[in-house]
Amino acid sequence: MNPPKTDARRHHDPEVRGFASDNYAGAHPEVLAALALANGGHQVAYGEDTYTENLQRVIRSHFGPTAEAFPVFNGTGANVVALQAVTDRWGAVICAESAHINVDECGAPERVGGLKLLTVPTPDGKLTPELIDRQAYGWDDEHRAMPQVVSIAQATELGTVYTPDEIRAICEHAHAHGMKVHLDGSRLANAAASLNVPMRTLTNAAGVDILSLGGTKNGALFGEAVVVLNQDAVSHMKHLRKLSMQLASKMRFVSVQLEALLARDLWLRNAGHANEMAQRLAEGVRAVHGVEILYPVQANAVFARLPHDVSERLQKRFRFYFWDEAAGEVRWMCSFDTTEEDVDAFLAALKEETAR
Numbered sequence: 242m243n244p245p246k247t248d249a250r251r252h253h254d255p256e257v258r259g260f261a262s263d264n265y266a267g268a269h270p271e272v273l274a275a276l277a278l279a280n281g282g283h284q285v286a287y288g289e290d291t292y293t294e295n296l297q298r299v300i301r302s303h304f305g306p307t308a309e310a311f312p313v314f315n316g317t318g319a320n321v322v323a324l325q326a327v328t329d330r331w332g333a334v335i336c337a338e339s340a341h342i343n344v345d346e347c348g349a350p351e352r353v354g355g356l357k358l359l360t361v362p363t364p365d366g367k368l369t370p371e372l373i374d375r376q377a378y379g380w381d382d383e384h385r386a387m388p389q390v391v392s393i394a395q396a397t398e399l400g401t402v403y404t405p406d407e408i409r410a411i412c413e414h415a416h417a418h419g420m421k422v423h424l425d426g427s428r429l430a431n432a433a434a435s436l437n438v439p440m441r442t443l444t445n446a447a448g449v450d451i452l453s454l455g456g457t458k459n460g461a462l463f464g465e466a467v468v469v470l471n472q473d474a475v476s477h478m479k480h481l482r483k484l485s486m487q488l489a490s491k492m493r494f495v496s497v498q499l500e501a502l503l504a505r506d507l508w509l510r511n512a513g514h515a516n517e518m519a520q521r522l523a524e525g526v527r528a529v530h531g532v533e534i535l536y537p538v539q540a541n542a543v544f545a546r547l548p549h550d551v552s553e554r555l556q557k558r559f560r561f562y563f564w565d566e567a568a569g570e571v572r573w574m575c576s577f578d579t580t581e582e583d584v585d586a587f588l589a590a591l592k593e594e595t596a597r
């Protein structure tokens with residue numbers, strides 16, 4: 242099926258991989274095969290197709306009989322739709338300062354969702370009940386946007402992972418204050434693989450009300466889903482998805498990708514492999530003098546601090562991003578298609594460049 246490397250229609254080298262982002266990876270071959278199977282013939286548009294119907298069954302097998310999936314195009318869209326579904330017009334969302342919704346979504350939750358974000362600095366990307374309390378007040382104060390939701394990411398943007406107990410404590414605390422809990426699970430598969438627990442343990446079993454479930458970073462071409470876990474907490478999902486421009490007309494092609502990942506163990510194989518590569522990378526990095534790992538490596542990301550000139554030379558050999566350039570901090574991400582050879586070649590280059 243794969244065209245030869247010399248095919249003139251191919252404009253990149255399929256053997257070149259870096260450590261910039263799990264979004265740099267292509268789609269998993271099993272996802273592409275599922276897409277081909279879903280092609281042909283006519284299917285009802287806008288989600289009334291048999292692939293979306295089947296996805297609902299698969300989602301219920303993971304998240305229980307009342308879970309309902311709303312496939313969307315991307316993670317920002319999933320977050321914006323999900324957060325609107327659990328807030329009033331005057332509502333606010335408590336989140337970590339480092340949260341993707343705060344730093345990497347171009348203000349979409351504010352501008353598109355009309356939501357106020359109440360942010361809290363965290364040492365490692367994780368909220369706690371105590372940190373939430375820095376913003377959880379003033380419900381009767383008409384001068385303040387009303388805290389109505391706590392949003393956490395699992396895994397976090399800093400590659401750390403909440404334990405089920407930590408999520409449960411956050412949910413209990415939020416619910417005790419009348420707030421709901423949204424979980425940005427763009428990398429939920431990586432967190433579940435890391436802890437060796439079902440995704441349900443980290444979501445509805447712990448009290449999460451609504452989930453943005455990732456597909457893209459897990460091996461899809463594109464596509465995520467908002468998963469409603471607590472039907473009583475959520476309203477008007479269908480209208481909000483359309484209003485937010487996240488309703489795919491040919492939805493079967495989003496749904497079949499998620500089904501390919503979730504129906505059997507592809508989600509776990511892909512996430513587990515990416516995590517393993519991050520562990521291999523971290524282990525190698527720890528042995529390199531002058532490079533410091535910044536956070537516990539619990540998913541598929543390694544954050545490190547190293548001399549700026551070393552990073553710059555290394556970037557000429559492998560793609561990766563500065564996280565905080567002034568502080569000399571970088572992020573190295575592994576994905577489902579990162580190989581042991583990729584990691585070892587990167588480590589060899591890191592050693593060479595730090596020794597120069």
Ligand SMILES: Cc1ncc(COP(=O)(O)O)c(C=O)c1O
Nearest residue numbers: 315316317318341394398425427
């Ligand atoms: C934690 C987190 N949430 C959500 C997203 C969704 O991103 P996108 O809108 O690019 O699909 C990302 C992507 O990098 C992410 O890291």
